[in-house]
Amino acid sequence: MKRAGFATRWLPILLLLPQLAIIAVFFYWPAAHAVQSSFYLEDPFGFGSSFVGFDNYTHLTSSSEYARIAKFTLLFTVLVTFFSLALALLLAVKADNVIRGAKTYRTLLMWVYAVAPPVAGFIGLLMFNQSWGPLTELARSIGWDFKLGVNFDDTATAMVLVSVWKQVPVNFIFFLSGLQSIPKSVREAALIDAKSSFRRFWDVTFPLLAPTGFFLLIINITYALFDTFGVVDTLVKGEPGNNPMTLVYKVYVDGFRGNDLGGSSAQSVILMVLVLALTVFQFRLVERRIHYT
């Protein structure tokens, strides 16, 4: 709020109206609807629904399938987050080092940001094609009989690889801009104090990048949980079967294929709570965020 604002009464309300209207119809109403449906058992043929209290939730917590998918999602999230952050950090530090061709490298390393997850998944399908996929052939050459869509672990590997490929650019952009905002004086001091580049990185650069890293950690967890939907859907060709899937994908499969609206809504609510918890955690971190200026 500016000190010298305008005092017009009706104009700000008019200005806020479109935003608030869209949010009300397409955000609060659906969210409330999801919470409400999660307490009902809906007839799949549309003949009404009956109130069942927390049954949908207890079904989930006692379901071994849901536990298995939750476990896989956790593992998938950890792997995708770790590898895409580590790879991006390595590349950003190197891109920050070189002078010749810095711009070219930057372009080559960030264009994948604009590739949609399902298209990334589609490219993954080609790379892992059963009969001639380059990556399948590579795996065979080291004695690994790679079977996408047949073998659970192989499919999971492909999902992680494609998701990492898609996520490296975002992390790279943030790490690079974090590196470039480190003050010149600090860099010079580090050059004088620390002889080896290895020491310089761990003692100076890495701690300075910590705030960016925390921010990216949350971004990556959210990405692995939600945005990878397109990757998963394309790689399993829309046929979940015995393939690995993430929690978001299960919400979709149960709601749209299985017509289990109550169960699907309950899963939605669980995910909402998870995202809220993540956000609160992020804010607590941001509050304590150390600024080196």
Added chain:
Amino acid sequence: MTDTTHIPIAKRPLKWGRVMDHSILILGSLFMLVPLLMVLQTTTTTDIETIKNGPGLLIGDQFDDNFMAAMFKASGFSGENTGMRMLMNSMILGIGFAVGKIVIGMMAAYALVYFRLRFATFAFWLIFTTLLLPLEVRILPSYEIAQQLGLLNTYTGLIVPLIASATATFFFRQFFRSVPEELVEAARIDGAGPVKFFIDILVPLSQTMIAAMFIIMFVFGWNQYLWPTMVTTEEGMYTLVRGIKQITQDLEGTNVPEYGRANMLALIAILPPVLVVIFFQSWFVKGLTESDK
């Protein structure tokens, strides 16, 4: 965003550190680029060649034919989902989403920052909450509401629900708050009303921000997958990214899979957002990294 903080490292007898840096960057760039080059190669050869050998080094002469097939040939029952049609739909979604988000976001942010509103804090929190829950989480109820409102298979239904998160509003709010107080004071002394101040002073000031936002939002809108998959069931309404699902299923068919056409469509789906990101790199990076503060 040119890099000015480089310090030439003192000449060391061994240059192998520099070689190492470049090697890692080249490997990283190849990791990003090779899959795309392979897809590109398959669009130049015949489908038979691809089915036999997969991506290779041979550059064929089928590029034009495949391009024509991708743009003007339809698969599916209605014959409406030609590449041309999908490209148009993707453009409408990308541009409509970006414009809608920016217009609504700027209006709302202006109201929050420049006016004395009694319920400003409450409105702020209402809007703020929408950042926490991705659409994927409330997908099922959102679909039901779109259905009730008769928005399935319409551009409105495709675009408006996606606007229901307030990223742009926040971004512009941050930006407006950094605009010096003196400007609005001077404008008021000169007798400019709120509308005049907004159009003559604030919008020109925000040009770079608007451009950065437009790029990010265009890419985001273009790449949407789950929501378009749900709201568009008519083939004439498919976007390119949504069409990937169908292309994947076509390749599963028993006849000769049309790899040339399918991979060309994937390329067409990738190209516009990638070009936008590459050409407007500096704006894009600025917009992306400044929105996290």
